[in-house]
Amino acid sequence: MSEKENNEKQDAGKVFLDELTAEPSGETFWARAWHSISIPLLAIISGLVLGGFLIAVTSDAVWAAWAQSPWEAVKTAVVEVRIAYTALFSGSLGSPSAIVSALRGGDALEIRRAFNPILESLTASTPFIFASLAVALGFRSGLFNIGAEGQIFVGAIFSVFVGYSLTGLPAIIHIPLALLAGALGGAIWGFIPGWLKAKTGGHEVINTIMMNYIAFRLSDWLLNGPMQRPDSFNPVSPTIMDSAKLPKLFGPPIRFHIGFFIALGVAWLVWWLLFRTRWGFDLRSVGSNPHAARYAGMSIVGTTVAAMSLSGALAGLAGANEVLGLNHFLAMAFSSGYGFDSIALALLGKSHPVGVVLASLLFGTLRTGALRMQVVAQIPIDIITVIQAFILVFIAAPAIIRTIFRIRGAAGPEEAITIRGWGGG
Amino acid sequence: MATTIIERREVEIKSPTRQRVMGVLFLLLGASIWLFFGRGIEAGVETTFKLVPGGFESSLADWTLPALATLNILAFASAFLGGVQLVRGFGKRTNMILGIVASFFIFGFLVWAAAGKSMNLAGLLNTTLSKAVPLTLGALSGVLCERAGVVNIAIEGMMLAAAMVGALVGSVSGSLWVGLLAAVLVGTLLGLVHAVLSIKYKTDQIISGTVINIFAVGITSFLSAKFMQPNQALNDPGVFRPIVIPLLSKIPILGPILFNNNMFVYSMFFFLILIHVGLFYTRWGLRLRSVGEHPKAADTLGINVFNTRYMAVLLGGAMAGFAGGYFTLGSVGRFDEIMTAGRGFIALAAMIFGNWTPFGSFGAGLLFGFADSLAGKLAILGVQIPSEFLLMAPYVATMIVLAGVVGRGQMPAADGQPYEKE
Incomplete structure (x- = not known):
């Protein structure tokens, strides 16, 4: 770790690396593993607890019980939250009893139905994996790619065009x-x-935000003009050719397609690039300390451009995955904010491909389950976004988690995530 | 650090490269007026501008122009200014000339778009003004925060949350003013969150802002779906009515545009002046700016950096809350999910475009508001330019400014850097 002395600014991934490669300081492997996952884990738990609190205080039943006695209200709240979270997890993972009885019955359709929730969760995770890999790659190189959303749109536009125009x-x-x-x-x-x-030093945060909105307008225009489906008045593109559709692996109702495996492959590729190639080393060095990297003869310009392009390409794949695997055409608001969610996921996964994949699986699961929760417990799906914001707060300010759970601070530098200054220095 | 900034500014405005780039730009704009607008128009076609907003009575006659002649004059004038700039240079006045040429171009566009037809210019300007209100107020929020060294990309989230709470509280209490107060309080509260995260916990300010944006989208959509959609009585606060200012509203042309608006427009002007004077002519403002430019020096001189930043971010939050109130209480009269639709980010762009100054932000807000309101008119006029491209213009313009093509903006030197007391 010769670069360690030069570390002025720590990024999350760097800290993770340091923790993985640190000299064993009398700690067991498990103690070190706990160190690196304790904050994300506690952040997730705290986020779910706060989400439960929100469910309870917005529940009519709880307020009705409050009129009787506070104790009733607490009991009702626990019941309400349990119903909601049970629906959340059975909707995303499937219920074990249904799986067992379907397997006993042996009816193929029943079996597919029983396994559908968990496969649906994997399907929902796929765009998150691509997009949060994109953001994570940016973080690794010291860049904040807040424009994954726009890159997803443009990726989808390009791939849907190739999908329907080539026959x-x-x-x-x-x-x-x-x-x-x-x-x-x-x-x-x-x-x-x-x-x-x-x-020019123009800050990538502002520029990527601007590029997001340019992409939205661009797709508005394309879908109302050149790319509009000829027989339709709606702003939708033509359907792609069958030959461009990502193959589904099971019969209906399962929508699971090979995109998930492509995402895993790409995650492995990103890991290999970052940690096993010279280029990845340059990229991480530029990210953790541009000044030292410049003295070491690395090209800041080349690395920055390459990192942003590659990050954009990963986000573009998220868009491609959605149109080629699920929708098969492009509609105006097809991405429900994957690009913004992925910022949270990249931070949650500490900008490491493995962490990012796990974080994406978690959120794909939550999103899928939330659909069922909405039906069963009448809780709007947007609760997931709120929970996500809570988790992100705790990840971004680990000191809060430490205060709540009284964990001692990590040895060495604080784990705050810092990116290069606003002015592009 | 402060001295280097001033030096850089001098050099950038007067540099020979910039002089040439600007000259060529003026020439190009002049050429495009002639090429894209003038050539397609036959002699004798007239453009009519109505000078009175719809629903307003006045005896003012329409303004009729010969389209081709007007365009030729505009093209020639732009080219002439370009020539002078190339040969001699306007020096310090370059930016002003740029503004003039740009307005020639925009006016030329209007003359061309409405050739042979009639366009309500006053109505267009009136819409521009009201569209500029949330952008300017949002940008003022950004100015307050960033002048003190705290980046605020959470304007969008603060406005969205304030818009919802304003509508909800306004409906429940039956009073617009109580709703507005609640909106401002919510903005302040989110400002506090931003301040605590970024000043106390030294979270990266962009991440902290992102948290607030995500949270605002989630919580407003959640509460709106849970309560306001099933029960419309909770989502009917009404709107602030326009107040006609006596005498002033009788001024021809400008009167009906400026002095027949609701409270938000007048407040915008009030805050604009207040913040401008406060920032640049008071001790309070000097302290606030010093904290954003060189916190260490400010600290040495006995200014409490943390308190100043807290104050600035709270005020910025309050301002964003006020801006958010405009969406529900000043414009639509109800809350819809994600109704701010990225205007917080345009406000951020307006602040950058306006060079971190209140009046600059207002100018940018007007420009962006103009693009927005013109986009709505294009289809009516039957112009073959997709309105989406006009809507893109603010974003592209901001990127160009940020790239330093037309002179780099002067962002506060310590913007975005957490302060660590030694």
């Missing part, structure tokens, strides 16, 4: 081509702010 291709060529188009679209949308950052 007569075999799937083995068409699918990779459409995916690459998505990556290219996202990469262009990441390249522009990356280039501006490197060449």
Whole structure:
């Protein structure tokens, strides 16, 4: 760890690395593992507890019970929250009894129905994996890519265009081509702010926010104009060719498609790039200490541009995955904020591909379960966004978690996430 | 640090490269007026501008212009200014000339778009003003925070939360003013969250802002779906009515545009002046700015950096809350999910475009508001330019400014850096 002395600014990933590679200071492996996951884990628990609190205080039944006695209200609140969270987890993981009885019955459709929730959760996680890998890669290189949302849109536009306009291709060529188009679209949308950052110092946070809205307007225009489905008055694109659709692995109602495995493959690729290649080392060095990296002869400009382009490409794949795997066409508000959620997930996963995949699986699960919770317990799905914000607070300010749970501070530098200054210094 | 900033500014305005770039830009704008607008128009076609907003009675006659001649004059004038800039340079006045040429271009566009037709110019300007209100107020929130060195990308979230609470409390209490007060309080509260996270816990300010944005989207959608949609009585606060100011509203052209608005427009002007004077002509403002430029020096001189930043961010939050109140109490009269629709980010852009100053932000707010209201008119006029491109213009313009093509903005030197007391 020769770079360690030069560390002025710590990013989350760097801290994670340090923790993984730190000299054993009399601590067991488990103690160290606890160190690196304790904050995310406690943040998730605290977020769910606060979410439960919100469910309780907005429940009519709880207030009705409050009129009788506070104790009644507490009891009702516990029941309400349990109903809600039971629905959340049975809706996202499936109920064990249903799985067992379906397997006993042996009816194929019943079995698929029983396994559907968990596969649906994996399907929902897929865009999160791509998008949060994009943000994580940015963090690793000291860049805050807040523009994943726009890159997702442009990726989707590119890949849906390749999907419907090219005909007569075999799937083995068409699918990779459409995916690459998505990556290219996202990469262009990441390249522009990356280039501006490197060449002019224009801060990537502002530029990527601007690029988001340019992308939204662009897709508005395309879907109302050149890319509108010929026989439709709605702002939707034509449906892509069958040869461009990502294959589904099971029969209906299961929507699970190979996109999930592509996402895992890409996550592995990002890990390999970051931690096993010279380029990844440069990127991380520029991220953790640009001054030292410059003295070491690394190209800040090249790395910044490459990192933003690659980050954009990853986000573009999230868009491609959605249009090629699920919707099969492009509609105006097809991405429900994956790009913004992914900021939270990248931080939760400490900008490490493994952590990011786990965080994405968690949120795919929560989102899927929330749909069922909405039906069973009449709790709007937006509760997940609130929970996510709570979790993000605790991740971003670990000192709060430490205060609540009285954990002693990590040895060495504080785990706060810092990115390079507003002014582009 | 402060001296270097002033030096850089001098150099940037007077540099020969900039002089040439600007000259070419003026020439290009002049050429485009001639090429894109003037050429397609036949001689004798007239453009009519109505100078009275709809629903307002006045004996003022319409303003009729010969389209082609007007465009040719505008094109020539822009080209002439470009020529002068290339040869001699306008020096310090370059930015002013840029403004003039840009307005020539915009006016040329209007003349072209409404050629052979009639366009209500006063109505357009009136819409521009009201669209500029949330942008300017939001940008003022940004100015307050960032001048003290705290980046605020949470304007969007603060406005959204304040808009919802304003509508809810306004409906329940039956009073618009109570609703507005609640909106301001919610903005202040989120400002406090931002301040505690970014000043006390030294969380990265952008992440802290992102947290607030995500939280605001989640909580407003949740509460709105849970309570306000099933029970519309909770979502009917009404709106502040326009107040016609006697005498002033009788001024031709400007009167009906400026002095027949609701309280938010007048408040915007009030806050604009208040914050401008406060920031640049009082001790309070000097202290606030010093904390944003060089906190260490300010600390040495006995200014409490943390308290000053807390105060600035709380005030910024209150301002964003006020801006949020505009959406429900000043404009629509009800809350819809995610109704701010990115205007907080345009406000952020307006602040950057306006060079972190109140009046600059107002100018940018007007410009962006103009693009927005014009986008709504294009379809009516039958112009073949997709309105989406006009709506993109603010974002593209901000990126260009940020890239330093037309002179780099002067952001506070310590913007975004947490202060660590030694």
